[in-house]
Amino acid sequence: MKRRVLFLCTGNSARSVLAEATLRAWAGNRFEVLSAGSQPTGSINPYALTQLAAEGIPTAGLRSKSWDEFATPDAVPIDLVITVCDSAAAETCPVVFGDFLRAHWGLPDPAAVEGDDEAKADVFREAHRILKARLNAFLALPAEVWGDRAALKQALDRIGFVEPEDETADDRQGETSSQRP
Numbered sequence: 001m002k003r004r005v006l007f008l009c010t011g012n013s014a015r016s017v018l019a020e021a022t023l024r025a026w027a028g029n030r031f032e033v034l035s036a037g038s039q040p041t042g043s044i045n046p047y048a049l050t051q052l053a054a055e056g057i058p059t060a061g062l063r064s065k066s067w068d069e070f071a072t073p074d075a076v077p078i079d080l081v082i083t084v085c086d087s088a089a090a091e092t093c094p095v096v097f098g099d100f101l102r103a104h105w106g107l108p109d110p111a112a113v114e115g116d117d118e119a120k121a122d123v124f125r126e127a128h129r130i131l132k133a134r135l136n137a138f139l140a141l142p143a144e145v146w147g148d149r150a151a152l153k154q155a156l157d158r159i160g161f162v163e164p165e166d167e168t169a170d171d172r173q174g175e176t177s178s179q180r181p
Helices: 015-027 046-054 117-139 143-147 149-159
Strands: 003-009 031-037 080-083 101-104
Touching: 003 015, 015 031, 015 046, 015 117, 046 117, 101 149, 117 149, 143 149
Parallel strands: 003 031, 003 080, 080 101
Antiparallel strands: none
16 A cells, blocks of 8 residues: 655745655655645745755655645545654644644754855755655664554654664664665
8 A cells, every 4th residue: 555645844845845855766656755834935945956956866846835735625635744843943833634643753944044055055964864864764664563553653753853873763673774875
């Protein structure tokens, strides 16, 4: 079964787009991957596009869009919503309702950083590095976890704390996660 995963943040211009494009590139046909925002900016941040292109991740078809596209009565159901907003920085995460599993993988908004081009590129590179570590852990989840909603929720919540230097939750349990280039 192909699961629908929606990455959700406020502007849908940076973090959620980085996650969408990366998981789509890495997961093959395992997931249908989408992103949206509660207050979409209407355009993808150029530093996000540059970061993805630098890693060879396709950017065709990416666009900033509203969560409302996925909340209509005739919309195809979403299986998993992962918010990537930074509630620690008092950023308001979107509130969504539906019969899907929710997880929070908060990280600071790279689009909010001020500075020269190099500083902005560095912040986007770091945000993408964090997301890639979490997506590696996500893709390494054992098949049996997907059949147990409570176990999946617990695993997804743990992934929200994975940092690039951290071992994944699976590594701490003695299993090795797969690594992507």
